[in-house]
Amino acid sequence: MSVRSARALLGLYRYCGAAAYPLMGPYVAWRVSKGKEDKARIRERYGFASQQRPDGPLIWVHAASVGEAIAVIPMVQLILAYGVSIVLTTGTVTSARLVEERLGDSVIHQYVPLDLKPAISRFLEYWKPDLAIIAESEIWPMTILELGSRNVPQVLVNGRMSDRSFASWKKRPNLAEALFENMAHVVAQSETDGERFRALGARPVTVSGNLKVDTLPPPVDxxxxxxxxxxxxxxxxxxxxxxxxxxxxxxxxxxxxxxxxxxxxxxxxxxxxxxxxxxxxxxxxxxxxxxxxxxxxxxxxxxxxxxxxxxxxxxxxxxxxxxxxxxxxxxxxxxxxxxxxxxxxxxxxxxxxxxxxxxxxxxxxxxxxxxxxxxxxxxxxxxxxxxxxxxxxxxxxxxxxxxxxxxxRGALSATMKALEPFIQPLVVQAGLRRAGKN
The missing domain is CATH 3.40.50.2000 (Glycogen Phosphorylase B;)
Known part of the structure; x- marks a missing residue:
C-alpha cells in the first residue's frame, strides 16, 4: 500500500467512525454501570462541553489516566504561568479526581471525547484549541486526523511505543506514516521509543526522558x-x-x-x-x-x-x-x-x-x-x-x-524546550490581548 492509498484509507476511516457513533450508547452505559464513567458528565464523552471556553489562546492537554496526569501536571503548571489557558482532558474517573485535587480550577477539566468523528469534531469545534499536547500511550487515529484536518499543531509528549504496538504498526508502515505525518513533534521517553517513532514516519522526534521522573513524590496526608x-x-x-x-x-x-x-x-x-x-x-x-x-x-x-x-x-x-x-x-x-x-x-x-x-x-x-x-x-x-x-x-x-x-531527572526541561516554539506565539498573543483590555 502506498502512502497515498494509506491517506485515502484513513479518510475512509474517519467516516466509518461517524457510522459507528450511534452504536456507542450501550458500551458507554456498560462503563457507567461498572463505575468507569462519571454518569453526571457522560455527555462530555460525546464531545459536549460542560464549561465555558475562555477568551484568547487555548491549549488542549490530554493525559490518558492517573499516571499520565501525574506526569503532565508540572508541565501544565509551567504553561499556566505563561498566562495561557488550558483545557485538560483525561479518560478515567480516578484521573479526573486527581486533576481536581492538584490543579483545582486553574485548568478546565473535561473527559476526553470518544475517538469517533462526531464526538471529536464537536469537541474541537467548541474549544478551538490553538495547540494540542498529548500524553497517551495509545494512538487514537480519529483524534489525530481531525486535529490534522484543522491544522492544529499536535505534539506527543512523554511518548512511548510498546513492543506490541510497534510490531503492529510495522506491518502497516505506509498507514503509520500517513498518520504520524500529522504530528508536529514527538517528544519520546527513550532512545528506543524515539527510534520507533522515526521508523514509523514521525518527524521531528526528540528524546526527553520520562516526565514521571520530574514529578514530586506522591503526596500524603x-x-x-x-x-x-x-x-x-x-x-x-x-x-x-x-x-x-x-x-x-x-x-x-x-x-x-x-x-x-x-x-x-x-x-x-x-x-x-x-x-x-x-x-x-x-x-x-x-x-x-x-x-x-x-x-x-x-x-x-x-x-x-x-x-x-x-x-x-x-x-x-x-x-x-x-x-x-x-x-x-x-x-x-x-x-x-x-x-x-x-x-x-x-x-x-x-x-x-x-x-x-x-x-x-x-x-x-x-x-x-x-x-x-x-x-x-x-x-x-x-x-x-x-x-x-x-x-x-x-x-x-x-x-x-x-x-x-x-x-x-531533566525530562521536564527537555519537554518544555521542545514545546517552546509552539507555546511562545500563544504567550505573545495572550499578552497582547491582556494589554488591549487595559
Missing part, C-alpha cells in the same frame, strides 16, 4: 500517616502495589508463608483497580487472614495481616509505610507498572520479569542496584524474606533506587 505509623509501630512490613488479578492472592500466600519467620508481619496490598476490593477482601479473609480495608477507616490492629489499600490517590501514604515494594502487572500480567514512585520514596523495588512498558526505568534501577526482578511467587517470597532479614542490603537498595531517580 500527614495526619493519616502519623496515625497509621502509631498503629503499626515496629512491625515489619512489605507492600504489593499496582497489582493485577492473581498478584493479590500471591501476596497473601507469601504473607502466610513468611509471618512465622517474621512475627507481626504486615502486608500492604494496593490493587491497581480498587473496584476489585470486595472480591479481594473476601478472597483473603477466606484464607484465614485478618484484613483491614483502608476505606473502612478501621485501625490496623495487632492481629491484622493485610492492609488492603482500596482508596484512590493514597499511594504516597502506602509507600511511606514500608521499605519494600513489589510492583505489579509483572508476574501474573504483562507490561509492568511504573516503579518510579516507590523509587522516589526510597523504597527497595521488586518486580516480575514482564516489565516491557517501563523497560528503561527498570534497566536504570537494575544497573544501580535499586531493583530486583523475580521469576515467580517463590522467588518473590525469598526476596521479601531476604530483605526483611538483611537491613544493610535493604538500605543499599533503597538508596540506589533514590539515586537512580535523581540521575534520570
Amino acid at each position: 500527614e495526619a493519616a500517616l502519623s496515625a497509621l505509623k502509631r498503629q503499626i509501630g515496629q512491625r515489619p512490613t512489605w507492600a504489593a502495589i499496582s497489582t493485577h488479578e492473581g498478584e493479590e492472592k500471591m501476596a497473601a500466600e507469601i504473607h502466610a508463608a513468611l509471618r512465622k519467620r517474621h512475627p507481626g508481619l504486615l502486608t500492604l496490598v494496593v490493587p491497581r483497580h480498587p473496584a476489585r476490593a470486595d472480591e479481594l477482601a473476601a478472597q483473603m479473609t477466606s484464607m484465614g487472614l485478618g484484613l483491614v480495608r483502608r476505606s473502612s477507616g478501621e485501625p490496623v490492629r495487632a492481629d491484622t495481616d493485610i492492609l488492603l489499600g482500596d482508596t484512590i490517590g493514597e499511594m504516597g501514604l502506602y509507600l511511606r509505610l514500608t521499605e519494600i515494594a513489589f510492583v505489579g502487572r509483572s508476574l501474573s500480567a504483562t507490561g509492568g507498572q511504573n516503579p518510579l514512585e516507590p523509587a522516589m520514596l526510597d523504597t527497595a523495588v521488586l518486580a516480575g520479569q514482564n516489565v516491557q512498558n517501563f523497560r528503561d526505568a527498570y534497566q536504570s534501577l537494575l544497573k544501580r542496584g535499586g531493583a530486583k526482578l523475580v521469576q515467580d511467587r517463590n522467588m518473590l517470597a525469598g526476596a521479601v524474606n531476604y530483605l526483611l532479614l538483611n537491613e544493610n542490603v535493604r538500605r543499599n537498595m533503597m538508596a540506589a533506587a533514590s539515586a537512580t531517580v535523581q540521575d534520570m
Whole structure:
C-alpha cells in the first residue's frame, strides 16, 4: 500500500467512525454501570462541553489516566504561568479526581471525547484549541486526523511505543506514516521509543526522558500517616502495589508463608483497580487472614495481616509505610507498572520479569542496584524474606533506587524546550490581548 492509498484509507476511516457513533450508547452505559464513567458528565464523552471556553489562546492537554496526569501536571503548571489557558482532558474517573485535587480550577477539566468523528469534531469545534499536547500511550487515529484536518499543531509528549504496538504498526508502515505525518513533534521517553517513532514516519522526534521522573513524590496526608505509623509501630512490613488479578492472592500466600519467620508481619496490598476490593477482601479473609480495608477507616490492629489499600490517590501514604515494594502487572500480567514512585520514596523495588512498558526505568534501577526482578511467587517470597532479614542490603537498595531517580531527572526541561516554539506565539498573543483590555 502506498502512502497515498494509506491517506485515502484513513479518510475512509474517519467516516466509518461517524457510522459507528450511534452504536456507542450501550458500551458507554456498560462503563457507567461498572463505575468507569462519571454518569453526571457522560455527555462530555460525546464531545459536549460542560464549561465555558475562555477568551484568547487555548491549549488542549490530554493525559490518558492517573499516571499520565501525574506526569503532565508540572508541565501544565509551567504553561499556566505563561498566562495561557488550558483545557485538560483525561479518560478515567480516578484521573479526573486527581486533576481536581492538584490543579483545582486553574485548568478546565473535561473527559476526553470518544475517538469517533462526531464526538471529536464537536469537541474541537467548541474549544478551538490553538495547540494540542498529548500524553497517551495509545494512538487514537480519529483524534489525530481531525486535529490534522484543522491544522492544529499536535505534539506527543512523554511518548512511548510498546513492543506490541510497534510490531503492529510495522506491518502497516505506509498507514503509520500517513498518520504520524500529522504530528508536529514527538517528544519520546527513550532512545528506543524515539527510534520507533522515526521508523514509523514521525518527524521531528526528540528524546526527553520520562516526565514521571520530574514529578514530586506522591503526596500524603500527614495526619493519616502519623496515625497509621502509631498503629503499626515496629512491625515489619512489605507492600504489593499496582497489582493485577492473581498478584493479590500471591501476596497473601507469601504473607502466610513468611509471618512465622517474621512475627507481626504486615502486608500492604494496593490493587491497581480498587473496584476489585470486595472480591479481594473476601478472597483473603477466606484464607484465614485478618484484613483491614483502608476505606473502612478501621485501625490496623495487632492481629491484622493485610492492609488492603482500596482508596484512590493514597499511594504516597502506602509507600511511606514500608521499605519494600513489589510492583505489579509483572508476574501474573504483562507490561509492568511504573516503579518510579516507590523509587522516589526510597523504597527497595521488586518486580516480575514482564516489565516491557517501563523497560528503561527498570534497566536504570537494575544497573544501580535499586531493583530486583523475580521469576515467580517463590522467588518473590525469598526476596521479601531476604530483605526483611538483611537491613544493610535493604538500605543499599533503597538508596540506589533514590539515586537512580535523581540521575534520570531533566525530562521536564527537555519537554518544555521542545514545546517552546509552539507555546511562545500563544504567550505573545495572550499578552497582547491582556494589554488591549487595559
